[in-house]
Amino acid sequence: MKDFKALLIGQPNVGKSSLLNALVGSKVIISNYPGTTVEITRGEKILGKAKITFEDTPGIYSISDRSEEEKITEKKLFEGAADGAIIVVDSTSLERNLYIVLQILEAQIPVIIALNFVEEAEKKGIKIDHKKLEKILNIPVVPINPLRGKGINELINVTLRVKGIKEDIFSVRYDDDIEKAINKISSKIIQTSLPNRFIALRVLEEDADFYRYLKNKEVIKATKGILSNHPKVSEDISITRYGTAAFIAREVTQIIKLRDKRGDLHEQFDKILLHNIWGPFFTILFFLIIFGLLMFLGNLLQGFLLNLTEGITSYLHTVSPSIIIVILAQALYGLMVGVSIALPYVFLFYLFLGLTEDVGLLARFIVNLETLLKKLGLPGKAFIPLALGLGCTVPAIRATRILSSRKERFYAASFFPFVSCSSRIGIIMGIVGYYGGLFLVFSVYVTLIISALIWAFIVKRVAYIENQPLLLELPSYRRPLMENIITKSWIRMKDFVYLVIPLLAIGGAIYAVLNITGITNIIVEPLSPIAQWLGLPAVTIIPLIFGFLQKDLTGAMLLSVLGSNISTILTPLQIYTFGLVATMQIPCVIALGMLIREFGVKKAVLLTGISIIYGLLFAGLIWRIISIF
Amino acid sequence: MSNRGEVYENNIMSQDVDVIKIVKEDILRIIDEAENKKISLKSIKVKVGVSEVFIFKAVSELKKENLIKFRGNFIELTENGQSRASSITKRHLIIENYFKRTKNKIKAHKAADALEHYISEEVANNIRKLFTLKGSGVPLTKFEIDKEGLIADIMLKDNKLSERIISMGIFPGERIKVINETSNAVIVKVKGKKTALGREIAKGIMVLEYERL
Numbered sequence: 001m002k003d004f005k006a007l008l009i010g011q012p013n014v015g016k017s018s019l020l021n022a023l024v025g026s027k028v029i030i031s032n033y034p035g036t037t038v039e040i041t042r043g044e045k046i047l048g049k050a051k052i053t054f055e056d057t058p059g060i061y062s063i064s065d066r067s068e069e070e071k072i073t074e075k076k077l078f079e080g081a082a083d084g085a086i087i088v089v090d091s092t093s094l095e096r097n098l099y100i101v102l103q104i105l106e107a108q109i110p111v112i113i114a115l116n117f118v119e120e121a122e123k124k125g126i127k128i129d130h131k132k133l134e135k136i137l138n139i140p141v142v143p144i145n146p147l148r149g150k151g152i153n154e155l156i157n158v159t160l161r162v163k164g165i166k167e168d169i170f171s172v173r174y175d176d177d178i179e180k181a182i183n184k185i186s187s188k189i190i191q192t193s194l195p196n197r198f199i200a201l202r203v204l205e206e207d208a209d210f211y212r213y214l215k216n217k218e219v220i221k222a223t224k225g226i227l228s229n230h231p232k233v234s235e236d237i238s239i240t241r242y243g244t245a246a247f248i249a250r251e252v253t254q255i256i257k258l259r260d261k262r263g264d265l266h267e268q269f270d271k272i273l274l275h276n277i278w279g280p281f282f283t284i285l286f287f288l289i290i291f292g293l294l295m296f297l298g299n300l301l302q303g304f305l306l307n308l309t310e311g312i313t314s315y316l317h318t319v320s321p322s323i324i325i326v327i328l329a330q331a332l333y334g335l336m337v338g339v340s341i342a343l344p345y346v347f348l349f350y351l352f353l354g355l356t357e358d359v360g361l362l363a364r365f366i367v368n369l370e371t372l373l374k375k376l377g378l379p380g381k382a383f384i385p386l387a388l389g390l391g392c393t394v395p396a397i398r399a400t401r402i403l404s405s406r407k408e409r410f411y412a413a414s415f416f417p418f419v420s421c422s423s424r425i426g427i428i429m430g431i432v433g434y435y436g437g438l439f440l441v442f443s444v445y446v447t448l449i450i451s452a453l454i455w456a457f458i459v460k461r462v463a464y465i466e467n468q469p470l471l472l473e474l475p476s477y478r479r480p481l482m483e484n485i486i487t488k489s490w491i492r493m494k495d496f497v498y499l500v501i502p503l504l505a506i507g508g509a510i511y512a513v514l515n516i517t518g519i520t521n522i523i524v525e526p527l528s529p530i531a532q533w534l535g536l537p538a539v540t541i542i543p544l545i546f547g548f549l550q551k552d553l554t555g556a557m558l559l560s561v562l563g564s565n566i567s568t569i570l571t572p573l574q575i576y577t578f579g580l581v582a583t584m585q586i587p588c589v590i591a592l593g594m595l596i597r598e599f600g601v602k603k604a605v606l607l608t609g610i611s612i613i614y615g616l617l618f619a620g621l622i623w624r625i626i627s628i629f
Numbered sequence: 630m631s632n633r634g635e636v637y638e639n640n641i642m643s644q645d646v647d648v649i650k651i652v653k654e655d656i657l658r659i660i661d662e663a664e665n666k667k668i669s670l671k672s673i674k675v676k677v678g679v680s681e682v683f684i685f686k687a688v689s690e691l692k693k694e695n696l697i698k699f700r701g702n703f704i705e706l707t708e709n710g711q712s713r714a715s716s717i718t719k720r721h722l723i724i725e726n727y728f729k730r731t732k733n734k735i736k737a738h739k740a741a742d743a744l745e746h747y748i749s750e751e752v753a754n755n756i757r758k759l760f761t762l763k764g765s766g767v768p769l770t771k772f773e774i775d776k777e778g779l780i781a782d783i784m785l786k787d788n789k790l791s792e793r794i795i796s797m798g799i800f801p802g803e804r805i806k807v808i809n810e811t812s813n814a815v816i817v818k819v820k821g822k823k824t825a826l827g828r829e830i831a832k833g834i835m836v837l838e839y840e841r842l
Binding site for chain 1: 651783788789790791792793794795796797798800801808809810811812813814816818820821822823824825826827828829830
């Protein structure tokens with residue numbers, strides 16, 4: 001049995017995920033926005049006695065990581081046990097894509113080039129001689145089209161033939177002084193699996209991550225003498241590497257000039273979509289329309305699914321009531337809420353988001369909202385996790401990985417109490433809207449926005465958060481592949497289906513047990529001062545506590561403690577306060593679990609605690625202020 | 630499925646092809662720069678500094694292509710060789726001057742040594758034009774929308790950021806066009822690909838107007 005592990009490497013948006021799909025036919029994310037492969041996806045291919053494992057990695061342009069997810073790729077490349085790398089290369093911009101190829105070859109990692117978008121390049125008048133590219137680099141080059149399954153078998157066969165690194169693969173030659181400096185540093189390197197030349201280059205490029213391979217740092221100073229003519233060595237190295245890539249690209253490319261009519265049209269389109277005023281306007285309008293559509297479509301689906309589940313619950317009521325049946329009915333009720341209310345909403349929302357991503361709009365939205373987010377101290381990229389948070393907070397917390405520093409990530413995550421996920425939208429619409437009217441819904445949203453601004457204002461002063469400047473490739477507009485979008489939406493909502501919905505059932509069951517045993521009353525008593533502070537009846541503490549377990553339970557619990565004529569028991573101000581305090585939190589224990597996984601127990605508990613206190617303080621103050629008038 | 634694998638095994642010489650191309654260009658330039666425009670094979674060996682195998686192969690290819698001729702112990706350029714050498718020397722000088730200019734170095738230097746073989750003709754020409762101009766351009770943030778420009782220099786403190794930008798194809802000598810500006814970013818088009826650059830980055834990219842060159 002011969003096992004082989006191949007990493008799929010390449011720039012963002014170059015078709016790595018769709019290649020993985022074509023190779024192993026597994027469920028993977030394919031995306032048109034730089035940086036959606038947050039977790040490494042893998043797939044296996046078994047051919048007779050041989051097993052090849054393909055691993056997808058987050059897109060990189062070069063070994064110059066700027067976010068945690070890019071670090072994942074580098075770790076996999078340099079520390080992982082990969083036998084080789086398949087670098088997916090975009091034929092429409094060969095020289096830019098060859099940069100990373102040359103850099104990985106410097107690390108002496110066996111490389112196969114998968115040449116993607118060949119047809120697209122030919123339409124643009126670019127013809128690539130892949131045989132010549134093979135000869136120059138002395139590595140295999142396979143033209144592919146993952147969407148049509150072209151070149152896939154050949155790629156697998158070539159992968160099977162890879163046997164370590166060849167000695168005579170292409171390597172970039174730098175100028176004499178740099179070469180001397182490389183030799184000098186090479187002699188002072190601790191023995192590792194990485195080639196000395198590669199480490200020496202990274203050291204010369206001032207990549208501090210590689211200093212640990214040096215026997216002593218004195219050698220860096222020693223090279224300064226040799227490099228007196230290179231005040232910016234690192235830049236000269238990148239320029240030479242890029243120049244080499246450009247040279248190779250020129251050697252193998254034949255350009256038949258065709259006028260790029262579509263490109264011109266897209267440019268005009270971008271002029272409007274990225275306009276200083278129109279850009280943000282259209283972005284916000286677009287999301288408002290999506291929300292409108294969601295409410296409409298969600299309602300349709302919800303009605304349909306509720307009818308389906310109602311049959312089962314009404315049957316349970318006809319059975320003689322025993323404790324078991326009551327518990328079961330409550331559990332089923334919780335499950336029903338999740339399946340029929342939240343599920344359609346989350347799925348549709350992620351479907352729309354996936355669509356904007358694959359069409360190429362999402363990158364434009366990020367640019368448009370950068371100014372706004374920057375005022376909050378967040379980078380433009382933070383739009384992705386925040387937008388995902390409008391569906392479900394759990395995958396959104398994970399998506400903060402696309403941000404560059406841990407501090408930035410944690411700060412972005414601290415906004416999730418203000419970004420209502422589907423369950424919290426359920427409270428706002430189902431409770432506040434249903435019993436209090438649209439004006440109250442609007443007020444809750446406005447208050448959430450204001451409280452988020454105040455939060456940002458405070459935190460920015462306490463913790464100095466440095467944002468990396470925006471650097472984002474705008475992918476060309478592409479026709480989306482529905483299949484990919486559906487798979488992607490599914491992957492994103494997996495957490496919701498497998499973790500959040502079961503929790504709803506468990507929560508419902510626990511509630512029934514507590515009710516039967518009368519424990520609920522014991523909980524209410526000591527916590528009544530909180531209800532007092534919020535100006536709410538003491539029993540509302542129960543739905544709020546359950547809300548911490550799972551937000552979808554809040555509405556159901558409120559109904560069961562107060563009865564169905566809430567509007568006569570609670571004043572509009574109380575409904576508003578209840579809605580506010582129930583939403584302004586980390587939404588559920590699963591989200592807390594995800595926070596723990598991503599940031600550690602201490603930070604997760606800190607954030608959850610602070611957000612609860614902040615929400616309580618804010619809601620308590622607001623109703624007092626309003627009652628003055 | 631294919632015999633690609635076998636193609637590979639038979640292709641041991643591929644790297645050499647490239648080395649020989651470089652050595653050939655070096656030899657032509659060295660003869661061009663030599664006193665009386667002639668040089669012995671021994672001096673070539675010293676100056677080029679690669680293994681003899683490559684030099685012999687390069688010299689025999691140059692001879693076959695009628696670019697050099699032997700006169701006694703010395704090698705000279707033919708007419709064709711001279712014109713080829715001039716263009717190589719010119720390219721070398723262009724890049725050398727470019728480095729001198731941007732890196733503020735008085736001493737002539739071989740920074741261009743490796744790069745000259747690789748840089749495209751167009752980029753080399755653009756660099757030459759950059760060299761003949763005064764000043765180093767304006768930051769991208771001050772550059773007019775829809776005008777073709779030439780990237781004159783990248784001046785950023787963060788090395789990883791510079792590398793990222795260069796690897797994305799934003800490179801001195803390359804043509805650039807500003808498509809749009811938002812309050813926080815400059816949208817540029819380089820080689821048909823659009824990129825949004827934050828103002829902090831755009832400020833560090835120096836651009837010259839293309840028509841003026």
